[in-house]
Amino acid sequence: MSTSKQLTGAGLRGQIAGKTALSTVGKTGSGLTYRGYDVKDLAAKCEFEEVAHLILKGELPTVAELAAYKAKLKALRSLPQALKEVLERIPASAHPMDVMRTGCSMLGNLETEQSFAEQQDVTDRMLAVFPGLINYWYNYSHHGKRIDVETPADSIAEQFLWTLHDKKPEPLHVTVMHASLILYAEHEFNASTFTARVCASTLSDMHSCITGAIGSLRGPLHGGANEAAMELIEHMQNPEHAEETLLGMLARKDKIMGFGHAIYSESDPRNAVIKAWSEQLAKANGDSRLYDVSVRCEAVMWREKKLFCNADFFHASAYNYMGIATKLFTPIFVCSRLTGWAAHVMEQRADNRIIRPSADYVGVEPREVQPIANRG
Numbered sequence: 001m002s003t004s005k006q007l008t009g010a011g012l013r014g015q016i017a018g019k020t021a022l023s024t025v026g027k028t029g030s031g032l033t034y035r036g037y038d039v040k041d042l043a044a045k046c047e048f049e050e051v052a053h054l055i056l057k058g059e060l061p062t063v064a065e066l067a068a069y070k071a072k073l074k075a076l077r078s079l080p081q082a083l084k085e086v087l088e089r090i091p092a093s094a095h096p097m098d099v100m101r102t103g104c105s106m107l108g109n110l111e112t113e114q115s116f117a118e119q120q121d122v123t124d125r126m127l128a129v130f131p132g133l134i135n136y137w138y139n140y141s142h143h144g145k146r147i148d149v150e151t152p153a154d155s156i157a158e159q160f161l162w163t164l165h166d167k168k169p170e171p172l173h174v175t176v177m178h179a180s181l182i183l184y185a186e187h188e189f190n191a192s193t194f195t196a197r198v199c200a201s202t203l204s205d206m207h208s209c210i211t212g213a214i215g216s217l218r219g220p221l222h223g224g225a226n227e228a229a230m231e232l233i234e235h236m237q238n239p240e241h242a243e244e245t246l247l248g249m250l251a252r253k254d255k256i257m258g259f260g261h262a263i264y265s266e267s268d269p270r271n272a273v274i275k276a277w278s279e280q281l282a283k284a285n286g287d288s289r290l291y292d293v294s295v296r297c298e299a300v301m302w303r304e305k306k307l308f309c310n311a312d313f314f315h316a317s318a319y320n321y322m323g324i325a326t327k328l329f330t331p332i333f334v335c336s337r338l339t340g341w342a343a344h345v346m347e348q349r350a351d352n353r354i355i356r357p358s359a360d361y362v363g364v365e366p367r368e369v370q371p372i373a374n375r376g
């Protein structure tokens, strides 16, 4: 693989840990493809369900296949009563990614994958259920409201916004949400996907693989960066304040969330797409503060550190403009990346050997156990 970034050192960087036919990341320093299609092309021309079909089933759907797939997903939205009861017991103070993790695991208890022949169906069920699952908990714990998750929404993008606000969302917001879900859907051997593949390599069930992946995505060095970026920019009053804040943080050697990438060297191709949507949402809202401060952050980080925005940075302002609470940003990532995770689990299962690397031992030399009275 030819990238201009030095892929060596700790964190298994640059090690080939397996094969995939699902995506390429940073092959030319900045590109991203899903099964051969450029992510920018997909985000401009497709709905999320078309891309989910591509990733999970191998090809973009025909008109008839898309209609059938969307109808299937729509029919799978209901939440089992026992799952609702569990969600109602999780406090408002919980981290929504912990809610996703518990919700996914509980679903696995109620609707356990009995054999790998069920892998597409259990994945489709999770795709259909996850937006309603997190928003059922959110509305119940924060507003004391039991929402109806079986909405007339036409897509997963619309379902997320509909169940969040408990009403039909604006068409522009649904369009942006489709693009966002497409951008986040798949990314080769990133930390959460690798977690899912390690779990799959033990021949575990799909819900366990996805539950583990959710735990890995939660961290601020991975999916949690979009929330951390929002917490940063929300305090910036204008571009000058943004510049001053960032220069102070860089002087203190703070990490700036939403910048940099383990694989890309020049730019993250998803940034231009979500940045353009953020600008459009700012105009539609008649309030460009968050967009303007984000643009200044981008310029300062490039000028000072040659660090570029990753997919997460402009997602922060875009989601905020759509009225989405910051704590729900990373769960949206889950609703999308589930496609990539599940496809990787299927790929691992199809050509499996248990993943078990070795370690360099750096501990003490061999020694004898002393009787307890002689120690200390």
Ligand SMILES: CC(=O)SCCNC(=O)CCNC(=O)[C@H](O)C(C)(C)COP(=O)(O)OP(=O)(O)OC[C@H]1O[C@@H](n2cnc3c(N)ncnc32)[C@H](O)[C@@H]1OP(=O)(O)O
Residues within 6 Å of the ligand: 220, 221, 222, 223, 225, 254, 255, 256, 257, 258, 259, 260, 261, 262, 263, 307, 310, 311, 312
């Ligand atoms: C969807 C996603 O998961 S995208 C990633 C989301 N995560 C973030 O936005 C968190 C902020 N970014 C980071 O922490 C890192 O850039 C990561 C985790 C994404 C990649 O980590 P690495 O591969 O180790 O980064 P890389 O090798 O390019 O780092 C080079 C140097 O730049 C610094 N650097 C990298 N990113 C940042 C940043 N966002 N802010 C400040 N400094 C940074 C590193 O500390 C490192 O400095 P050092 O050599 O003095 O230790």
Ligand SMILES: O=C([O-])CC(=O)C(=O)O
Residues within 6 Å of the ligand: 025, 184, 186, 187, 189, 190, 191, 222, 262, 263, 310, 311
């Ligand atoms: O690939 C990575 O390291 C992080 C990731 O998942 C992404 O950028 O979408």
